[in-house]
Amino acid sequence: xxxxxxYFLASLAAMPLAAAELPPKASVADVIKASQSAEWRALxxxxxxxxxxxxxxxxxxxxxxxxxxxxxxxxxLVRDGYFDGLAILRAQDNFVVQWGDPDEASPRPLKTAxxxxxxxxxxxxxxxxxxxxxxxxxxxxxxVGHSNGFPSARDPKSGxxxxxxxxxxxxxxxxxxxxxxxxxxxxxxxxxAPRQLDRNITVVGRVVxxxxxxxxxPRGPGAMGFYEDPAQRVAIRSVKLASDVPEAQRSRLEVxxxxxxxxxxxxxxxxxxxxxxxxxxxxxIDLCNVPIPVRPAGT
Amino acid sequence: xxxxxxYFLASLAAMPLAAAELPPKASVADVIKASQSAEWRALxxxxxxxxxxxxxxxxxxxxxxxxxxxxxxxxxLVRDGYFDGLAILRAQDNFVVQWGDPDEASPRPLKTAxxxxxxxxxxxxxxxxxxxxxxxxxxxxxxVGHSNGFPSARDPKSGxxxxxxxxxxxxxxxxxxxxxxxxxxxxxxxxxAPRQLDRNITVVGRVVxxxxxxxxxPRGPGAMGFYEDPAQRVAIRSVKLASDVPEAQRSRLEVxxxxxxxxxxxxxxxxxxxxxxxxxxxxxIDLCNVPIPVRPAGT
Numbered sequence: 001x002x003x004x005x006x007y008f009l010a011s012l013a014a015m016p017l018a019a020a021e022l023p024p025k026a027s028v029a030d031v032i033k034a035s036q037s038a039e040w041r042a043l044x045x046x047x048x049x050x051x052x053x054x055x056x057x058x059x060x061x062x063x064x065x066x067x068x069x070x071x072x073x074x075x076x077l078v079r080d081g082y083f084d085g086l087a088i089l090r091a092q093d094n095f096v097v098q099w100g101d102p103d104e105a106s107p108r109p110l111k112t113a114x115x116x117x118x119x120x121x122x123x124x125x126x127x128x129x130x131x132x133x134x135x136x137x138x139x140x141x142x143x144v145g146h147s148n149g150f151p152s153a154r155d156p157k158s159g160x161x162x163x164x165x166x167x168x169x170x171x172x173x174x175x176x177x178x179x180x181x182x183x184x185x186x187x188x189x190x191x192x193a194p195r196q197l198d199r200n201i202t203v204v205g206r207v208v209x210x211x212x213x214x215x216x217x218p219r220g221p222g223a224m225g226f227y228e229d230p231a232q233r234v235a236i237r238s239v240k241l242a243s244d245v246p247e248a249q250r251s252r253l254e255v256x257x258x259x260x261x262x263x264x265x266x267x268x269x270x271x272x273x274x275x276x277x278x279x280x281x282x283x284x285i286d287l288c289n290v291p292i293p294v295r296p297a298g299t
Numbered sequence: 300x301x302x303x304x305x306y307f308l309a310s311l312a313a314m315p316l317a318a319a320e321l322p323p324k325a326s327v328a329d330v331i332k333a334s335q336s337a338e339w340r341a342l343x344x345x346x347x348x349x350x351x352x353x354x355x356x357x358x359x360x361x362x363x364x365x366x367x368x369x370x371x372x373x374x375x376l377v378r379d380g381y382f383d384g385l386a387i388l389r390a391q392d393n394f395v396v397q398w399g400d401p402d403e404a405s406p407r408p409l410k411t412a413x414x415x416x417x418x419x420x421x422x423x424x425x426x427x428x429x430x431x432x433x434x435x436x437x438x439x440x441x442x443v444g445h446s447n448g449f450p451s452a453r454d455p456k457s458g459x460x461x462x463x464x465x466x467x468x469x470x471x472x473x474x475x476x477x478x479x480x481x482x483x484x485x486x487x488x489x490x491x492a493p494r495q496l497d498r499n500i501t502v503v504g505r506v507v508x509x510x511x512x513x514x515x516x517p518r519g520p521g522a523m524g525f526y527e528d529p530a531q532r533v534a535i536r537s538v539k540l541a542s543d544v545p546e547a548q549r550s551r552l553e554v555x556x557x558x559x560x561x562x563x564x565x566x567x568x569x570x571x572x573x574x575x576x577x578x579x580x581x582x583x584i585d586l587c588n589v590p591i592p593v594r595p596a597g598t
Contacts, residue, residue: 093511094466121578137438139583167393167491176575191514192466192492192588196572196581212392212518215490219511273495276475279420282495284438289491 022281025274028266032293035262040254041149042297043208045243047071049078050251051099051210052237053088058210059251060170063150063203065128066163067120070172070202074183075241076113082184083239091217092225094191098173099236100184110184119178120202122160128152131161132259134267136284140164140195144287146258150206151287153198163203166193166288168211172202190215193288208294209253252297266291321580324573330564331555331592338559340448341596342507342552344542346370348377349550350398350509351536352387357509358550359469362449362502364427365462366419369471369501373482374540375412381483382538390516391524393490397472398535399483409483418477419501421459427451430460431558433566435583439463439494443586445557449505450586452497462502465492465587467510471501489514492587507593508552551596565590 026034047062064071077083083099086108090098101108131154133145141153144164151164163169169189174181181202188207207214217234220227227233242250256263271285325333346361363370376382382398385407389397400407430453432444440452443463450463462468468488473480480501487506506513516533519526526532541549555562570584 093514119578137436139436139438139585140581178578191490192585194588195583195585196569196577196588198581199579200577215392216515216517218515270495278495278499279418279477280498282439282497284494286438286491286494289493289495 022273022275022278024276025272026265026269027273028269028291028293031262031265031269032256032295035256035260039257039260039262040295041257042254043242045250046075046241047205048242049074049205049239050242050245051083051239053213053234054237055213056210057251058213059208059253060205061149061208061255062205063148063163065148066123066150066152066161067172067202067204069117070120070181070183070204073113073117074186074204077110077183078239078241079244080111080113081238082108082110082113083236086236087233088214088217088227088236089185089233090187090224090226091190091219093219095189095194095225096171096187097190097214097217098185098187100173100186102230102233110182113182113184115182116179117182117202119174119181121178121199122158122162125154125156125159125161128154128161130259132263134285134287134290136271136286138287140198146263146290146292149255149258149292151290151292153287160199162199164193164287165189165195165197165201165203167191168207169203170205170207171197172204174201188214190217193286195288206292208255209251253294254297254299256293258292263293266293321572321574321577323575324571325564325568326572327565327568327590327592330561330568331594334555334559334561338556338561339553339594340556342541342554344549345374345540346504347541348373348504348538349541349544350382350538352512352533353536354512355509356550357512358507358552359504360448360507360554361504362447362462364447365422365449365451365460366471366501366503368416369419369480369482369503372412372416373485373503376409376482377538377540378543379410379412380537381407381409381412382535385535386532387513387516387526387535388484388532389486389523389525390489390518392518394488394493394524395470395486396489396513396516397484397486399472399485401529401532409481412481412483414481415478416481416501418473418480420477420498421457421461424453424455424458424460427453427460429558431562433584433586433589435570435585437586439497445562445589445591448554448557448591450589450591452586459498461498463492463586464488464494464496464500464502466490467506468502469504469506470496471503473500487513489516492585494587505591507554508550552593553596553598555592557591562592565592
């Protein structure tokens with residue numbers, strides 16, 4: 001190498017990165033636009049919940065592969081009308097919004113649902129067949145990626161897999177006992193991913209539409225964001241399985257398949273953004289920063 | 300070692316971690332309670348902004364060590380009353396709330412503040428003396444930790460340091476040009492840390508009180524969460540420097556020193572929680588999950 005060339009490269013390397021202009025590149029929106037229809041899937045109506053709030057509908061996709069017993073129990077609760085007329089109980093800033101039965105003195109009786117279930121904090125890795133691993137390193141788990149649309153983590157050493165507490169993930173509130181949750185108290189993550197909850201709580205699904213309705217709930221003044229005054233609580237009109245709702249009233253959404261080439265391209269577009277706005281590409285993406293695209297069906 | 304002991308240990312190792320009970324341990328709240336008063340600091344009134352919204356006050360601590368020119372310009376804007384009567388312009392779910400001048404056609408004129416400033420995306424590492432490094436690995440930067448109360452990152456190779464886009468961090472909106480921001484459009488992070496913005500934007504501070512007021516802003520219906528209808532915008536009554544507010548009307552807050560032993564204990568309490576509720580300690584904490592305690596002064 002000619003010594004002048006070397007000096008030139010050496011001085012380039014010493015320049016702040018921001019001085020170099022990044023070439024333009026496909027954005028996440030570009031990748032979505034260029035994707036094939038086969039790279040999208042409809043939601044399974046038997047694994048989709050509609051929570052109807054005064055402000056609109058929240059759509060939750062359940063994850064039976066990761067929490068089969070809890071998903072069955074949530075289905076039973078929902079079919080029994082358990083949540084209808086209950087309320088948002090708690091909104092803790094940068095953490096969770098939780099809903100369920102506000103009446104601790106005389107709680108709503110269960111009908112067909114079980115009162116207690118063993119925690120499904122992790123599942124055997126071999127039961128979760130689909131896993132698109134992210135190349136990016138993670139501080140909380142040896143491997144992270146996506147399984148059928150859900151951010152998840154795995155540990156080949158323990159042979160276990162689990163869902164990751166990213167924004168919008170829905171978990172089962174519990175007391176101290178690992179078997180003290182039944183799905184009658186659920187929460188959604190509304191802030192920085194509380195990944196310390198991973199493997200400590202049963203995660204049953206993900207909000208695929210309507211997060212803005214939950215995320216803006218006024219933060220409760222009580223400890224852990226609980227509303228102390230019943231008047232502060234937003235009422236839940238109903239929670240139904242999509243399959244129990246007439247087809248014309250269903251939300252027609254589709255989710256990008258996380259085992260598709262376009263999904264990998266979405267992650268890459270977010271990991272290494274192009275210019276001209278972006279000056280320095282991150283070269284990394286956190287599991288919980290990977291967008292999982294959702295759109296109206298037939299877009 | 301006796302072979303039965305070996306078998307016992309081997310079978311313990313093969314058990315799911317959740318089966319073992321974690322011993323109790325000091326929580327973050329316990330550490331705060333046990334901290335010494337010398338481990339807390341008052342906010343510098345010359346580097347503290349009060350943004351008065353109809354719902355209450357948002358307190359922002361400015362970070363002159365990381366963005367000296369922008370902090371000076373924000374001080375000039377604030378002293379000129381630039382933000383008084385302006386509005387929250389945008390709330391994008393899981394991303395940012397932004398405020399500034401809604402009137403693009405005839406923008407509010409600047410008085411003593413500069414219209415353009417070179418981006419202060421990074422600063423020379425040697426200018427940021429205080430850095431309490433986290434032992435936890437990070438995907439976005441070679442080193443992460445805290446500098447005088449701010450989550451920050453460093454790269455010894457490039458010799459640069461920068462503020463990290465965690466929940467509540469306040470940045471300077473800009474157009475495509477790296478020099479197109481002046482502090483007249485500011486935003487706060489309200490979701491999963493958008494660390495891809497690190498080194499791409501000038502970060503000027505952190506919301507130390509009042510995040511719940513910003514985080515619940517109704518998400519805007521327009522692209523990027525902009526409010527299309529002026530009636531949707533929340534008005535800003537005023538933004539003032541604390542030093543320009545009579546002492547009796549100041550928020551008397553103190554922040555835990557991030558170079559204190561108690562702060563390291565806070566991080567450890569969050570990294571490895573004790574039982575009985577927690578069944579598996581994470582063994583890791585993300586930079587943006589480390590709580591930076593703030594409390595009323597004289598607690």
